[in-house]
Amino acid sequence: MERIVLHLDMDYFFAQVEENDQPEYRGKPVVVCVYSGRTGESGVVSTANYEARKYKVKSGIPIKAAMNNLKGADAVFLPVRHERYAEISQGVMGIVSGYGEKFEYASIDEGALEITGAAHGDYGNAKGIAEKMKGEIFEKFHLTCSVGIGPNRLVAKIASDFRKPDGLTVVKPQEAEEFLGGMEVGKIPGIGKKSREFLETMGIRKIGDLRKTDPALIAEAFGKKTAGWLMLAAKGIDESEVGTGGWQKQISRIMTLRRDTRDLEEIMGAMGELISDVAKEVRERNIAFGNVGVNAIDENLKSYTKARTLPHPSEDEGEIKGIAGELFAEILKETKTGFRRAGIKVEKLESKKGQKTLGEF
Ligand code: DCP
Ligand code: CA
Numbered sequence: 003m004e005r006i007v008l009h010l011d012m013d014y015f016f017a018q019v020e021e022n023d024q025p026e027y028r029g030k031p032v033v034v035c036v037y038s039g040r041t042g043e044s045g046v047v048s049t050a051n052y053e054a055r056k057y058k059v060k061s062g063i064p065i066k067a068a069m070n071n072l073k074g075a076d077a078v079f080l081p082v083r084h085e086r087y088a089e090i091s092q093g094v095m096g097i098v099s100g101y102g103e104k105f106e107y108a109s110i111d112e113g114a115l116e117i118t119g120a121a122h123g124d125y126g127n128a129k130g131i132a133e134k135m136k137g138e139i140f141e142k143f144h145l146t147c148s149v150g151i152g153p154n155r156l157v158a159k160i161a162s163d164f165r166k167p168d169g170l171t172v173v174k175p176q177e178a179e180e181f182l183g184g185m186e187v188g189k190i191p192g193i194g195k196k197s198r199e200f201l202e203t204m205g206i207r208k209i210g211d212l213r214k215t216d217p218a219l220i221a222e223a224f225g226k227k228t229a230g231w232l233m234l235a236a237k238g239i240d241e242s243e244v245g246t247g248g249w250q251k252q253i254s255r256i257m258t259l260r261r262d263t264r265d266l267e268e269i270m271g272a273m274g275e276l277i278s279d280v281a282k283e284v285r286e287r288n289i290a291f292g293n294v295g296v297n298a299i300d301e302n303l304k305s306y307t308k309a310r311t312l313p314h315p316s317e318d319e320g321e322i323k324g325i326a327g328e329l330f331a332e333i334l335k336e337t338k339t340g341f342r343r344a345g346i347k348v349e350k351l352e353s354k355k356g357q358k359t360l361g362e363f
């Protein structure tokens with residue numbers, strides 16, 4: 003079977019989440035900002051929606067410059083809300099991971115998925131899978147994304163960036179060389195500004211130029227290892243596996259208690275909100291957990307953890323609460339000090355579709 007990999011990248015991610023949470027901003031230029039806090043306007047732009055990008059506002063520019071460009075444009079400037087984006091990201095990636103055999107969480111708004119088996123090695127099927135996935139993400143989260151499909155992660159990732167927003171680009175193995183050839187070398191993931199400028203001094207601007215260059219020259223400039231990888235990339239070759247990468251294998255929350263305590267009821271009272279939060283994420287990611295754990299840190303900063311494996315995977319908030327209560331009771335029985343911080347986690351996460359576990363691959 004021919005290998006098929008899918009790569010997904012959310013469109014103007016942080017800004018799109020903000021538009022959803024505050025629909026009155028839709029249609030206006032929306033700029034999400036990392037305020038440095040020194041003055042009201044100091045800091046950089048995290049991202050901007052497409053309306054704002056028409057005014058040359060993009061990630062990384064100073065907020066002041068964005069304000070300048072958008073003067074009189076009725077633009078909205080919002081502070082970043084990382085937790086909210088992470089929550090949505092997990093929900094979206096939970097959907098994505100269910101469509102293939104192996105999933106890798108690549109960044110807060112990107113994931114790679116091996117779909118060779120799911121598509122039976124057929125690119126037409128692969129396209130259908132991507133359409134269905136995009137549909138489900140839109141239905142559940144009202145978010146658009148851009149997807150690339152190719153014979154490996156490299157080609158799939160570059161393809162995901164080819165048409166935006168709401169794009170779907172399929173690059174078959176025999177099309178990969180041509181697809182890449184006309185692109186700037188900077189499109190190769192890992193080629194930053196410095197490398198790009200250096201290659202340009204060698205007369206190499208396009209990936210096609212790189213392919214035709216004597217590998218010995220590239221090795222002289224970048225070292226043998228990087229050069230080897232670069233020359234393969236230029237040909238659209240990438241044999242790396244889609245693995246577990248940074249995909250979160252547990253969901254956990256921890257908090258500082260209002261005061262040091264040894265009172266089980268007080269600890270469990272404080273845990274209520276954290277447990278609801280964990281359970282909410284479990285639901286949103288459409289997963290189940292096979293293990294519940296607690297963590298308690300006493301007034302001397304000594305840490306105690308306990309966990310229990312469940313006989314069957316569960317999605318039940320009540321079950322987390324019940325087990326957490328028992329585990330905290332055990333910790334209290336074995337100690338004499340007051341507790342300052344307490345936390346909860348669920349592990350052994352798996353997709354409810356059964357066969358595909360999230361994290362175990
Ligand atoms: N981000 C950031 N600072 C940067 C680049 C990105 O804070 N310099 C954040 C905000 C983005 C998110 O990461 O929403 C994802 O980055 P992308 O590069 O994928 O950009 P977007 O998703 O915003 O836009 P696009 O539609 O071009 O993918
Ligand atoms: Ca993106």
Ligand code: CA
Pocket residue numbers: 011012109111112
């Ligand atoms: Ca991205």
